[in-house]
Structures are given as structure tokens and as C-alpha cells.
Amino acid sequence: MEASFLNLSAKIEAVKEGQISWPFVAPPFILIPVIFIALAMSLPLFYLLIRVIGAEDVWSLILQQRTLQVLLNTLGLAGAVTATTIIIAVPLAWLTVRTDLPGRKLWSILTMVPLVVPTLVGGFAFVAAFGYGGIVHNFFVNTLKISYQPEIYGFFGAWAVLSLLTYPYVLLSVRGALQGMDPAQEEVARTLGKTLWQVFWQVTLPKLRPAIASGGLLVTLYTLSDFAAVSLLQFDSFTRVIFLQYRSAFDRTYSAVLALILVVVTIIIVSIEMLTRGKARYYSVNRGVKGRMKRVKLGKGKVPALIFCLLVVALALFIPVGVSAYWLIRGLLQGEPAMLRWEAAFNSFYASSIAAGVGIFVTLPVAILSVKYKSKLSSLLEKATYAGYALPGIVVALSLVFFASNYALPLYQTLPLLIFAYVILFLPQAMGTLRSSLLQISPNVEDAGLTMGFSRFKILWSVTIPLIKSGILTGAALIFLTTMKELPATMLLGPTGFRSLTTEIWNATTEAFYTRAAGPALLLVLVSLFSLGILFYQEDREI
Amino acid sequence: MSQKNNILVIILALVVILLIGGVGQAFWGFFNDSNEDEITVYSGRSEDLIGPLFDKFTEETGVKVNARYGDTAELAATILEEGQNSPADIFFAQDAGALGALAVEGRLQTISEKYLEQVDSRLKSPEGYWLGTSGRARVVVYNTDKVEEEELPDNIWGFTEPEWEGRLGWAPSNGSFQAFVTALRVLEGEERAKEWLTKIKDNDPYEYHNNTSTVEGISRGEADVGFVNHYYLFRFIAEEGEDFPVRQIYTTGDAGSMINIAGIGILDVSRNDDRVKQFVEFMLTEEAQQHFVQENNEYPSIKELEVDNSLLKPLEEIDAPDLDLTNIEDLEGTLELLTEVGAL
The missing domain is CATH 3.40.190.10 (Periplasmic binding protein-like II)
Incomplete structure (x- = not known):
């Protein structure tokens, strides 16, 4: 027993040092699921290749100056949005996890919820609030007698809306990391006379790097794939070109070529993110038990901290909710019916919960493989999982329409297929948080299990999983919220007659039924608030 | 430790049950698809x-x-x-x-x-x-606070005049707008269609997402005039009341009222x-x-x-162009034209 353990441990050590670059040392209960998942995740890629093969003058399409120009525009937007979300989210995460901010629990949940606001609703609300003749403009012109010309369209508007609706990716990821982090090092730094700011900058922030990078990656890729916000805010982006091909020319070849370009860009971005991970250790060597955290006293800093939280929540949550409520009330006063189908709310909640559960279950093996059994192959697998997320939802949905209707007809347009689509689309979201919490576990803890003769499955179950619980909760929340607002896959792949809150919103907004759109939009926020409340209640109690 | 995992076990069990149920139901539905009606x-x-x-x-x-x-x-x-x-x-x-x-x-x-x-x-x-x-007819919607009905030209060419600079709204990525452009190509020829698009583009129009957002933008007074389908205005009036500051006109004898x-x-x-x-x-x-x-x-x-x-x-009162709708299938040509003039 002793000998075989040493042998194994040496092997794992060798893999970590990069001497063995082969993931097959991983136990089968990790390896086998990973292979299946990687295959499933590659379906959209296979589909795109099938569509592109045999296409004529592909290169002239790709090399059109406009295509490249638009691609650069989009990358610029993605960069700006990512930087902004980090600036918003890191302070928010620190304030809500590490300090005695008044109303901390409420703020933690309120600051996450903007993630559930569909960009279509968020974009409409932003224009209605800040555009010419909008609520804010009217207030300035009519009440304050200050006239100005609001310039909300183009880069600025798209940047503002996407930043406000996607910062929760970074926030959730960083929160998860902060909660998993052993506070002992920060306390030591404090006792050595470092100021609060120095501790944050020199001790906390460097350890948050993987979490910031993985959250930032999600924001970047989301920005690349979003259509509604850029279209409403009149910004010329790459996805708009893809959509035009589908919507106007019914051309599936050209759009597949464009989508493949997006995949290549994604792989480059993910590779860059992987490079920034470096070789640093993020765990504390002596850690076995998590130390009790002392909350930082904000003192006089409370007021600016509260103003900051309020400002973010006001812009990202209160405006879309306020504008929806305004539509609802205005329509009701005119005698319009407000249609609330509870069935839609239940379906959204039900499908999103299953997607979150399945998503975590299948992401865990991939994350373990990428952290504990790092190799060239495992990082390739990890990159492949991001492909589905960076593609516009319609591309992934159509690829599954193709495969399911031709090769898995009994499953076509059923709930299991829809869940499968959600998992392909959103698996990368849980990836980042699971990775960063796994990185924080010292391998010594797991090795200790091995010396005690536990099987590796037993160690995973009773040592690893409890230690990464906050990462699991965060990952589940991310998948849950994004599934709640998913539209194209839900429409094309859901069981016939399946209504969700987003299909209800789409149904109403395409034909200018604002009153009917407002009900489901508000319900979406409400159901999400409630679900997050339950999910994070427990977490808060433990701290 | 294992007690901490209880919630995970419960969630996992639920997921498995729901999935098995779903797959079962799917196959059941598939193999018993005998509902004739x-x-x-x-x-x-x-x-x-x-x-x-x-x-x-x-x-x-x-x-x-x-x-x-x-x-x-x-x-x-x-x-x-x-x-x-x-x-x-x-x-x-x-x-x-x-x-x-x-x-x-x-x-x-x-x-x-x-x-x-x-x-x-x-x-x-x-x-x-x-x-x-x-x-459904194409119409021109206008903001009643900013434009008098009499000022509006009775055909789409009137909007190419410089007085409309910065006052127009359109939705070039929208299907119904593209159908209108295709109709314009069929009715007046490629050159004229290109000329119209170029001149409108020179007037620096607001570029909206779809019909709904065009009417909404015009109601705020952002743009004064826009090209949309006829029934969106009625939806807005139903929700916002008669004082909604937008009304519409039909152009005469051209693609503007197709x-x-x-x-x-x-x-x-x-x-x-x-x-x-x-x-x-x-x-x-x-x-x-x-x-x-x-x-x-x-x-x-x-x-x-x-x-x-x-x-x-009434349809009889609209001077709609004489147009065979099968001729408007060539959306690809329209996309190329819109791209060429820089509208897309």
C-alpha cells in the first residue's frame, strides 16, 4: 500500500512539473466523462466544418476588408467591456465578502442579478432611459431647463450596456475565490504593519488573478457573441454580420465561415488567458482547515462604499426593472391586458435548475483534469469547451437541430436535448470558478487522504468537493442565471409548446406589446432574486 | 465532511430523476406518436x-x-x-x-x-x-411634434432632399425593410435603388434594430420620420393612448407603400x-x-x-405599387446593395 501510494504520488508530481504531458494518469471516473464531454462540446465545430466544406470562394469572403474591420471593432469593444467589468466587480466582490458593509447579504444578491436581464431588455431600457426624449433627457430639458444632445449610440452605448449587464461574471468568480481563500495570509500581512490598501494590492489581488482572468474571459466571449445589445445600440459588430447572413440571405455557408473565424479568435483569446495563469501557486501550503475570517471594518469608508454599490445596482438593475414597471403600469392604465403565464416562470426555473445541476456535474471532471492533471491535451480539451460559449446562440442551436433531427430523432425537441444545449452553451461559465477554487486547495490535503488509504473517488467526494463548495455554488449560479435568459436554443430546441420567460418576452417585444413583455421581464428578475437568495443564504450563514 | 455534501447528493439525485423522466417521456412520446388529430x-x-x-x-x-x-x-x-x-x-x-x-x-x-x-x-x-x-403595408411614420403632415413629401424620393438630414430613421438589418428595398430594385431598377439608398445614407439616418424600435425612437423625437410597417403604430397607441406623438402616411405609387x-x-x-x-x-x-x-x-x-x-x-385608397411578390425573393442582391452603399 505504502509503495503504490509513493509511486502514484511521484507520478502526479511528475505531471505537475510538466515531465509527463499525458492526462491518462487521471482516474477513469474523471477521464471517461471528460472524453464524452469534449466530444459533445465539439458538435457545433463539426457542424460548422460540414457546412464550410465544399463552399466556394471562402477566402474572398474572409478577406473582405469589411469583415476584418468589423472584427477589429468587436475586439475593441470586448477589450473595453472586459476592463470595465473588472474595475466594477473586484471592489464589489471585496466589499460584499470581506467587509462589514451594511446590508451585505442584500447587496451580494442584488449585484448579481443584472446577469439575468436579457440584453434585449437591458438595451431597450437603456435607450428609453438615456436616449433623446428618454426619461433622463426629459428630466434635464423640462425640469432643469438644460438642453443637450444625448450621444448614446455606437461604441459608447454598446460598451455601457454590455459592461453593466456582464460585470456579474467577474463578480461571481472573484467572490468565489475570496470565499475560498485562506484569510490567514492577509491577517499575517496586517500584523506585519501593512495598511489595508497594501494588503489588498500585494496579498489579496495577486491571489485573485485566476478568478479575475476567468471571469474576464467570460465577459470577453459574451461580448463577442452578443447580438441584441449591439444591434439596439447601433454598433457594427461581427455577430451582426453573421446574423444578417442567416436572417436575410438564408445563407448557412457564409455564416458558418464567419462563425469559424469567431472560433479561431476565441481559441486565441482563451490561449492568452491560459498564458496569464502562469505557474504561481494559489494555495497556502500549510492549510488544512480554513481559518475564521475577520471582517475588515470600513469605518468612514462605509458611505462611499454604499454609494458605489447603489450606483452600480441602480444603473444595472433598477433601470431595466424601473422601465419595465413603467411599461406595465402605462399599458394597464390604457386597458391593455398584462399576460402573466406562471407556466413560463416555472419552466424557466425548472429547466435552468436542471441545467445548473447537470452543468456542474459535467464540468467538475474537466476542471479537475485541467488543474490536477495538466497537460497539452487537457488544455486543448479545456479550450474546446469554450467554443460553444463564444458562438452566437443561434449557431449552436442550429448545429444541434442538424445533429438531433438527423441522428437522434427521438430526442429532438425534448427537454433532455434542450438541457444538453444549455450545457454546451454554458459549461465554460462553471469552468472558471471551479478551476480557481481547485487551485486554492493544497495538494497536501488530498495526498493526506491517499496516505490514509482512501480511494481517489473517496478523496474527491469527501475532501475535494467540500473544499470547493463555494466554487460549485458560484458556478451553479452562473449557469442558472444565463440559462434563465437564453433565447435561441430555447425557441428552436425546446419541446413543442414549451414556454419560458424569455420566449414570452421575445413574443411580445417583436410586435411592440410592451405591456406583455414587462410582466415576464419583471418575473425573470424576481425568480432569479429568490433563487439566488436561497442558494447564497446557506453560504452566508457559514462564514 | 460527508454531511456537508448532503445538499449536493439531493441535487444530483433530483437531476438524475428528472433527466431519466425526461428521456423516458421523450421516447414514450416518440414511439406512441399515434395521435391522428x-x-x-x-x-x-x-x-x-x-x-x-x-x-x-x-x-x-x-x-x-x-x-x-x-x-x-x-x-x-x-x-x-x-x-x-x-x-x-x-x-x-x-x-x-x-x-x-x-x-x-x-x-x-x-x-x-x-x-x-x-x-x-x-x-x-x-x-x-x-x-x-x-x-401589411409599408408606411412613413412621423413625429407629430416635429413635423406637420403637409410638410411630408408624397413619395420616398422626397426624403433624399437635404432638409431631412439628421431627421430620418431606418432599420437596414430588418427583414421588412429589406423587402422594401428589394421592391424598390424591382420597380425602379438597380441604379435608381442605389441612388436612393446613397442619398438617404448621405442624410445620416438613425439606424434602428427593427420596426418597433424605429417607432419608439421617433416617438421620443430622436428621429422625425421613419420607414416601417403600418400596424406597429396601432400597437403603440393601444398601449400609450391617443396622445402618442406619432402618426403615419402612405406614399403614392412607389415602394414606400408596397x-x-x-x-x-x-x-x-x-x-x-x-x-x-x-x-x-x-x-x-x-x-x-x-x-x-x-x-x-x-x-x-x-x-x-x-x-x-x-x-x-382601405386598400383601394392606397396607391400601392403594382408588384409581384415572387420578384422580391432576391434578398441576396439587396444585401449586397445595402453593403455596397455602406448601410450594413
Whole structure:
């Protein structure tokens, strides 16, 4: 027993040092699921290749100056949005996890919820609030007698809306990391006379790097794939070109070529993110038990901290909710019916919960493989999982329409297929948080299990999983919220007659039924608030 | 430690049960698909517009409608991907372009002459692949606080004048706007169409997402004038009241007041039996046509129908261009033109 353990441990050590670059040392209960998942995740890629093969003058399409120009525009937007979300989210995460901010629990949940606001609703609300003749403009012109010309369209508007609706990716990821982090090092730094700011900058922030990078990656890729916000805010982006091909020319070849370009860009971005991970250790060597955290006293800093939280929540949550409520009330006063189908709310909640559960279950093996059994192959697998997320939802949905209707007809347009689509689309979201919490576990803890003769499955179950619980909760929340607002896959792949809150919103907004759109939009926020409340209640109690 | 995992175990167990249940149900449904009294409709028209009519159809015939709602173009792409395994019997599209695209791919059956002959000749495919169930006109909407009706030119060329600089709104990525541009190409030729687009582009128009956001932008006073379909204004007035500061006019004799359709085609894979025929027949009944007129403020597609809707300007009074809708299938050419002039 002793000998075989040493042998194994040496092997794992060798893999970590990069001497063995082969993931097959991983136990089968990790390896086998990973292979299946990687295959499933590659379906959209296979589909795109099938569509592109045999296409004529592909290169002239790709090399059109406009295509490249638009691609650069989009990358610029993605960069700006990512930087902004980090600036918003890191302070928010620190304030809500590490300090005695008044109303901390409420703020933690309120600051996450903007993630559930569909960009279509968020974009409409932003224009209605800040555009010419909008609520804010009217207030300035009519009440304050200050006239100005609001310039909300183009880069600025798209940047503002996407930043406000996607910062929760970074926030959730960083929160998860902060909660998993052993506070002992920060306390030591404090006792050595470092100021609060120095501790944050020199001790906390460097350890948050993987979490910031993985959250930032999600924001970047989301920005690349979003259509509604850029279209409403009149910004010329790459996805708009893809959509035009589908919507106007019914051309599936050209759009597949464009989508493949997006995949290549994604792989480059993910590779860059992987490079920034470096070789640093993020765990504390002596850690076995998590130390009790002392909350930082904000003192006089409370007021600016509260103003900051309020400002973010006001812009990202209160405006879309306020504008929806305004539509609802205005329509009701005119005698319009407000249609609330509870069935839609239940379906959204039900499908999103299953997607979150399945998503975590299948992401865990991939994350373990990428952290504990790092190799060239495992990082390739990890990159492949991001492909589905960076593609516009319609591309992934159509690829599954193709495969399911031709090769898995009994499953076509059923709930299991829809869940499968959600998992392909959103698996990368849980990836980042699971990775960063796994990185924080010292391998010594797991090795200790091995010396005690536990099987590796037993160690995973009773040592690893409890230690990464906050990462699991965060990952589940991310998948849950994004599934709640998913539209194209839900429409094309859901069981016939399946209504969700987003299909209800789409149904109403395409034909200018604002009153009917407002009900489901508000319900979406409400159901999400409630679900997050339950999910994070427990977490808060433990701290 | 293991106690901490309780919640995970419960969640996992639930997920497994639900999934097994779902898969089981899916297979059960698939192998017991013996329900004769159903048809499947892929509808690019939203449930709010068309759902009540499907219910009426079921009520009268006992045939259940399995409706899948979605964006017209995305559903057309779905049908193409599904190939011969498509479960759809009928494609209900928001515009003639999508139906034309499916017809070109050989995915539509010809509809029986019995039904085609009831429909206005301008609102159906001459080869009989699809027919219009209702009509919608293109209009010019304007903000009543900023423009007097008298100031508006009576044709689309008037808006190319420099006085409209910075005051126009359009939605070049929207399907119904593109149908209008295609009509313009057919009616006036490529050169003139290009000239119009270039001149409008020089007037620096606001570029909206779709019809809804165009009307909304004009109501705020952002743009003064915009090109949209006729019935969106009625929706806004219903929600915001009579003082909603937007009204609309029809241009005369040009593409600016073209009539497009919402319509249906029968898929090649459909058994096209009595139930499908009943559906087509129902959509042309007076009851269904009155639903389009009264509830959706659209124009009827059948030849003789009493229209009693004060909001609608009667079709006879609109000087709509004489246009065969099959000619507006060439969306690709329109896309190229829009890209060429820099509108897309």
C-alpha cells in the first residue's frame, strides 16, 4: 500500500512539473466523462466544418476588408467591456465578502442579478432611459431647463450596456475565490504593519488573478457573441454580420465561415488567458482547515462604499426593472391586458435548475483534469469547451437541430436535448470558478487522504468537493442565471409548446406589446432574486 | 465532511430523476406518436398575434395545432437543417422572402388551386407554393411634434432632399425593410435603388434594430420620420393612448407603400392530408380574415371581405405599387446593395 501510494504520488508530481504531458494518469471516473464531454462540446465545430466544406470562394469572403474591420471593432469593444467589468466587480466582490458593509447579504444578491436581464431588455431600457426624449433627457430639458444632445449610440452605448449587464461574471468568480481563500495570509500581512490598501494590492489581488482572468474571459466571449445589445445600440459588430447572413440571405455557408473565424479568435483569446495563469501557486501550503475570517471594518469608508454599490445596482438593475414597471403600469392604465403565464416562470426555473445541476456535474471532471492533471491535451480539451460559449446562440442551436433531427430523432425537441444545449452553451461559465477554487486547495490535503488509504473517488467526494463548495455554488449560479435568459436554443430546441420567460418576452417585444413583455421581464428578475437568495443564504450563514 | 455534501447528493439525485423522466417521456412520446388529430406549425408570427386563431381552429375542427414560435428566418434555417426529418407540416412566415427561400430549395408543395384562387393575385406565389394570409403595408411614420403632415413629401424620393438630414430613421438589418428595398430594385431598377439608398445614407439616418424600435425612437423625437410597417403604430397607441406623438402616411405609387404578406406554405415532408387542408382552408375563412383585420389591424388577403376597421386606410385608397411578390425573393442582391452603399 505504502509503495503504490509513493509511486502514484511521484507520478502526479511528475505531471505537475510538466515531465509527463499525458492526462491518462487521471482516474477513469474523471477521464471517461471528460472524453464524452469534449466530444459533445465539439458538435457545433463539426457542424460548422460540414457546412464550410465544399463552399466556394471562402477566402474572398474572409478577406473582405469589411469583415476584418468589423472584427477589429468587436475586439475593441470586448477589450473595453472586459476592463470595465473588472474595475466594477473586484471592489464589489471585496466589499460584499470581506467587509462589514451594511446590508451585505442584500447587496451580494442584488449585484448579481443584472446577469439575468436579457440584453434585449437591458438595451431597450437603456435607450428609453438615456436616449433623446428618454426619461433622463426629459428630466434635464423640462425640469432643469438644460438642453443637450444625448450621444448614446455606437461604441459608447454598446460598451455601457454590455459592461453593466456582464460585470456579474467577474463578480461571481472573484467572490468565489475570496470565499475560498485562506484569510490567514492577509491577517499575517496586517500584523506585519501593512495598511489595508497594501494588503489588498500585494496579498489579496495577486491571489485573485485566476478568478479575475476567468471571469474576464467570460465577459470577453459574451461580448463577442452578443447580438441584441449591439444591434439596439447601433454598433457594427461581427455577430451582426453573421446574423444578417442567416436572417436575410438564408445563407448557412457564409455564416458558418464567419462563425469559424469567431472560433479561431476565441481559441486565441482563451490561449492568452491560459498564458496569464502562469505557474504561481494559489494555495497556502500549510492549510488544512480554513481559518475564521475577520471582517475588515470600513469605518468612514462605509458611505462611499454604499454609494458605489447603489450606483452600480441602480444603473444595472433598477433601470431595466424601473422601465419595465413603467411599461406595465402605462399599458394597464390604457386597458391593455398584462399576460402573466406562471407556466413560463416555472419552466424557466425548472429547466435552468436542471441545467445548473447537470452543468456542474459535467464540468467538475474537466476542471479537475485541467488543474490536477495538466497537460497539452487537457488544455486543448479545456479550450474546446469554450467554443460553444463564444458562438452566437443561434449557431449552436442550429448545429444541434442538424445533429438531433438527423441522428437522434427521438430526442429532438425534448427537454433532455434542450438541457444538453444549455450545457454546451454554458459549461465554460462553471469552468472558471471551479478551476480557481481547485487551485486554492493544497495538494497536501488530498495526498493526506491517499496516505490514509482512501480511494481517489473517496478523496474527491469527501475532501475535494467540500473544499470547493463555494466554487460549485458560484458556478451553479452562473449557469442558472444565463440559462434563465437564453433565447435561441430555447425557441428552436425546446419541446413543442414549451414556454419560458424569455420566449414570452421575445413574443411580445417583436410586435411592440410592451405591456406583455414587462410582466415576464419583471418575473425573470424576481425568480432569479429568490433563487439566488436561497442558494447564497446557506453560504452566508457559514462564514 | 460527508454531511456537508448532503445538499449536493439531493441535487444530483433530483437531476438524475428528472433527466431519466425526461428521456423516458421523450421516447414514450416518440414511439406512441399515434395521435391522428394534430398538425405541426412552425410560426414566425408571434403567439400573441396568431395563437388565439390556432385555438379557434382547434375548437372548430378538433385538430390540435402543435405550434413552434420563433423568428421567421431562424425557423426557415431550422427547416433547412432538419431536411427530410422535419416534423413541420406548415410554415407560417412573417414575409414572402422566407417562403420564397424555402420554395427555391424545393421544400414547399404546391397548394391546391381551390385555395389559391380565393387569394388576391398580388399576395400569392404564381407557382402556387405559398399564399398570403394577411397583408401589411409599408408606411412613413412621423413625429407629430416635429413635423406637420403637409410638410411630408408624397413619395420616398422626397426624403433624399437635404432638409431631412439628421431627421430620418431606418432599420437596414430588418427583414421588412429589406423587402422594401428589394421592391424598390424591382420597380425602379438597380441604379435608381442605389441612388436612393446613397442619398438617404448621405442624410445620416438613425439606424434602428427593427420596426418597433424605429417607432419608439421617433416617438421620443430622436428621429422625425421613419420607414416601417403600418400596424406597429396601432400597437403603440393601444398601449400609450391617443396622445402618442406619432402618426403615419402612405406614399403614392412607389415602394414606400408596397404591400407585403404574412403567409403559409405546406412543407414537402408534410403528409398534406385533410388536417393540413383544413388548416389552409380555415386561414382563408371570413372568421380568420376578420381576426387579422380586427385584432392585428392587418389587411385581408382574400378577394372579397367587408373591412370595418377605422384605423385601416382601405386598400383601394392606397396607391400601392403594382408588384409581384415572387420578384422580391432576391434578398441576396439587396444585401449586397445595402453593403455596397455602406448601410450594413
